[in-house]
Amino acid sequence: MDRMRSKKYTANIKGRLRSTLFVLLLLHFNVTSAGAINFLFAKHLFDITGQFNNPSEVAVSASDFIYVVDGVNNAIKIFKYNGEFHGSFGREGTGASEFNQPLGIDIDTEGKIYIADSGNHRVQIFSPKGEFINECKITPAGGRAGDPTDMVADSSAKRLYVVNNDHHQILVFDLLSLRLVDTFGKPGTGNREFRYPFLITQDKEGLLYISDVINTRVQVLNSKGLFVENIGDWGVEKGQFFRPKGVALDKSGRVFVSDSYMGVIQVFGHNGEFLAAIGDPDTKKIKRFKSPVGLWIDRQNRLYVVEMFANRVGVYSIGGKE
Numbered sequence: 001m002d003r004m005r006s007k008k009y010t011a012n013i014k015g016r017l018r019s020t021l022f023v024l025l026l027l028h029f030n031v032t033s034a035g036a037i038n039f040l041f042a043k044h045l046f047d048i049t050g051q052f053n054n055p056s057e058v059a060v061s062a063s064d065f066i067y068v069v070d071g072v073n074n075a076i077k078i079f080k081y082n083g084e085f086h087g088s089f090g091r092e093g094t095g096a097s098e099f100n101q102p103l104g105i106d107i108d109t110e111g112k113i114y115i116a117d118s119g120n121h122r123v124q125i126f127s128p129k130g131e132f133i134n135e136c137k138i139t140p141a142g143g144r145a146g147d148p149t150d151m152v153a154d155s156s157a158k159r160l161y162v163v164n165n166d167h168h169q170i171l172v173f174d175l176l177s178l179r180l181v182d183t184f185g186k187p188g189t190g191n192r193e194f195r196y197p198f199l200i201t202q203d204k205e206g207l208l209y210i211s212d213v214i215n216t217r218v219q220v221l222n223s224k225g226l227f228v229e230n231i232g233d234w235g236v237e238k239g240q241f242f243r244p245k246g247v248a249l250d251k252s253g254r255v256f257v258s259d260s261y262m263g264v265i266q267v268f269g270h271n272g273e274f275l276a277a278i279g280d281p282d283t284k285k286i287k288r289f290k291s292p293v294g295l296w297i298d299r300q301n302r303l304y305v306v307e308m309f310a311n312r313v314g315v316y317s318i319g320g321k322e
Helices: 007-017 020-033
Strands: 039-048 059-062 066-070 073-081 083-089 105-107 113-117 122-127 132-137 148-154 159-164 169-174 180-184 198-203 210-214 215-219 227-231 245-250 255-259 263-266 274-280 292-297 302-307 314-320
Touching: 007 255, 059 105, 059 292, 059 302, 066 105, 105 148, 113 148, 113 159, 122 148, 148 198, 159 198, 169 198, 210 245, 215 245, 245 302, 255 292, 263 292
Parallel strands: 039 274, 245 292
Antiparallel strands: 039 314, 059 066, 066 073, 073 083, 105 113, 113 122, 122 132, 148 159, 159 169, 169 180, 198 210, 210 215, 215 227, 245 255, 255 263, 263 274, 292 302, 302 314
C-alpha cells in the first residue's frame, strides 16, 4: 500500500528514500535527462515553516490566505500571503473540528475549506476562519473502512469528488446534500482503474486529474467519470514517474506533477505531452525537492510545494522556459 497516513508508513518511506535503489535512480535521472530537457525555472521566494510534522497538502484562498495540512499534528495551519503565521484550527480526535491524520485540502469558490480527514473516514467542511460547517462520511465497503485522501469541490456542478484511496476509486457526492450519487473506477491498471490514487485537482473545463500512484501516472477523467488520457508512465526519464503524488494546474492549463521519490516536479501540456522540469534559475539545473507531495498554483502564478520530510512549504515564482 502506498499512502501517507501513519508514522509507521512515513518511516518506511524514509527508509526507501535512503535506499541504494533510490540513489541509483536519482543519478540516472541526472545523467540521462539533465542535459536533454527543458527547464521551467522557479525562483525561490520564501519557505513556510510552522513546526510541521509531515505536512501533506496546501491550498491558497481567493483572499490570499495559505492553508497547510499538518497531518501528524492533526491541525490546519493558516499563513498570510507573505508566509507570516496567522492561526490554526483542529486537534486530535473524532468530533467536529477534530482530525485523525488529515491529508488533503480544497477550497471552493465561496471560500469553504474541505479537509480529507482520512483516519476518521470523512471529509470535514469549514468556513474560511476554520469554523465547522458539516461533514461528509465515507461509508465502509467490502469490509474495509472508507479512506479519503483528497477531494475537489466543483461549485458550478454542485459535486464533491473524493479520492477513496484503499478502495481505488473516486466517490461523487452532491455538494449540497452530501449524498453519494456516483462512483468512478475500480482496482486495476487499465483506463478508469486505479492503484492507490492519492491527490486530485480539476481544470476549468471540469476535467479531473488524479495521481494514480502505484500505476505511476496521472489519470484524467471528465466530470462523468469517462476516461480522457493518461499523463506519464513508469520510469526515470523525462515524462516518466516513480511515485507521482501532487498535481496542480496553472492559468494556461499546464499540469505540474511532483514525484516524491525522485524529488522533482515535471510540467506537461494539456494533452499530456512533456514540456519541462522545474529548474533552479541560479544553477541552471534540475531543482531538487525533499519528498515533494502536495502542490498548488495561485492566481499570481506562485507555485507552492509541500516538502513532507523537510517539514516546510516552499513558495516560488514560476519563470520562463529554457
